[in-house]
Amino acid sequence: MIMSTTAARIPTSFRFQSSLLEELKEKAKASNRSLNNYVESLLISILHPSEVVEDNTIDEELQKKIDKAMDEYKKGETLHFENSTEMNKWLDSL
Numbered sequence: 001m002i003m004s005t006t007a008a009r010i011p012t013s014f015r016f017q018s019s020l021l022e023e024l025k026e027k028a029k030a031s032n033r034s035l036n037n038y039v040e041s042l043l044i045s046i047l048h049p050s051e052v053v054e055d056n057t058i059d060e061e062l063q064k065k066i067d068k069a070m071d072e073y074k075k076g077e078t079l080h081f082e083n084s085t086e087m088n089k090w091l092d093s094l
Contacts (some may be wrong), residue, residue: 031057 016024028038044051058066072078081087 024039025035028035031038033041069078073080079090081090
């Protein structure tokens with residue numbers, strides 16, 4: 001059973017070898033996750049291997065799309081609104 005985002009979380013503590021803790025911190029940072037989220041995801045994947053654990057990594061294809069969108073934005077080739085009111089005014093004008 002995979003934990004949902006609304007599952008109650010109970011504070012706890014563990015003692016790890018310092019080198020293991022540093023490695024976990026590095027891997028969590030590299031995957032843009034908190035240490036807690038990273039360790040919890042690892043434990044879920046071990047305890048429930050058939051369950052899919054959300055993967056927040058950016059693959060090469062997605063990175064290319066992000067880069068293209070950023071380039072278009074920098075060149076002024078995209079729409080930009082400061083807030084939803086501006087967007088709604090633009091939509092109403094169509």
